[in-house]
Amino acid sequence: MTTIVCDRKSIASDLQYTASTGYKWKGRTKLYRFSAHPLTYEHSDFIIGIAGTADDAVSIAHFYSSPEDWVKGPPKVGPNINGIVLTEDKNVFMFTSKYTQWMGVADKHIAIGSGGEFALGALAAGKSLKEAIKIASNKDSYTGMGYMEMSF
Numbered sequence: 001m002t003t004i005v006c007d008r009k010s011i012a013s014d015l016q017y018t019a020s021t022g023y024k025w026k027g028r029t030k031l032y033r034f035s036a037h038p039l040t041y042e043h044s045d046f047i048i049g050i051a052g053t054a055d056d057a058v059s060i061a062h063f064y065s066s067p068e069d070w071v072k073g074p075p076k077v078g079p080n081i082n083g084i085v086l087t088e089d090k091n092v093f094m095f096t097s098k099y100t101q102w103m104g105v106a107d108k109h110i111a112i113g114s115g116g117e118f119a120l121g122a123l124a125a126g127k128s129l130k131e132a133i134k135i136a137s138n139k140d141s142y143t144g145m146g147y148m149e150m151s152f
Contacts, residue, residue, distance in 0.1 A: 001018075001051050001052070001080075001113045001114035001115075001142045001143075002014055002016065002030055002051045002113040002114065002115070002142060002143060003051075003111065003112075003113045003114065003115030003116055003118070003119050003132075003133055003136040003137070003140065003143040004030060004031075004049035004050075004051050004083075004084055004111065004112050004113050004116070005084075005109065005110070005111040005116075005119045005120070005123060005129050005132050005133065006049070006084045006086050006092055006109070006110050006111075006129075007108065007109050007123065007129060008086070008090050008092055008108065008109075009090070009151055010086070010129055010149050010150065010151035011031060011047050011049050011084060011086045011129075011149070011150055011151070012031075012049075012129040012130065012132075012133055012147060012148065012149040012150075013029075013030040013031055013049050013133070013147075013148055014030070014115070014133050014136070014137055014143045014144055014145060014146065014147060014148075015027050015028070015029070015030070015144075015145045015146040015147065015148060016137075016142065016143060016144040016145035016146075017054055018141075018142050024144075024145070025145075026145040026146060027054070027145075029148055030049055030050055030051070030057065030148070031047055031048070031049050031148055031149075031150050032047065032048050032049075032050070032061045032064065032065075033045070033046075033047050033150060034046055034047070034048065034064045034065060037064075037067055039067035039068065040063075040064055040067050040100075041085075041087070041102075043087065043089065044087045044088035044089045044091075045087070045088045045152070046085050046086065046087045046088065047085070047086045047150050047151075047152075048060070048061075048064065048083050048084070048085050049083060049084045049086075049112075050081065050082075050083045051081070051082045051083065051112050051113035051114075051116075052077070052078065052080050052081035052082060053077075053078060053080065053081070056077035056078055056080075056081050057081075059075040059077055060075075060077060060081070060083070060099050062075070063075060063099075063100075074099070074100055077097050077099065078097065079096075079097050080097075081095075081096060081097045081099060082094065082095070082096055082112045082113065083095045083096075083099060083112070084105075084110055084112055085102055086150075086151075086152075088152045091104070092104070092105040092107075092110060093105060094110060094112065109123040109124065111123065111132070111136075113142075113143070114140050114142040114143065115133075115136030115137065115139065115140035115142065115143035116136070118132075118135055118136040118139045118140060119132040119133060119135065119136040120132075121135075122135040122136070129149055130147055130149065133147050134147070
């Protein structure tokens, strides 16, 4: 899967993609930046980190980049999608396969994906987002191949 972490100031992820065959490759991103929009989230700009299949992540990114293209409803995605949303005004949300329904997060740190528990432990111990991703990549075979961070 992956590891995505957020500390209310920034959101970060690894860059590894893993096929069901076990083949691994380095991707460009798992983090996507979007402008406020009345059909999605109109309060501020936001960044989404997506854990799950690459096909579903692309569908979700397309929906948030062009919501007017989906007047009949957002594209369907599989059940194994999780996401973290960081808004410009420092609100944090998470979602599952119902990615248009965000749940507010009150915790200081949040982490998702197969390496999420390792990363969350690292953050609780005072590590940076980058260090948390690195620790997760040492413990989780589905996390690795670099690091990306976004903030406002």
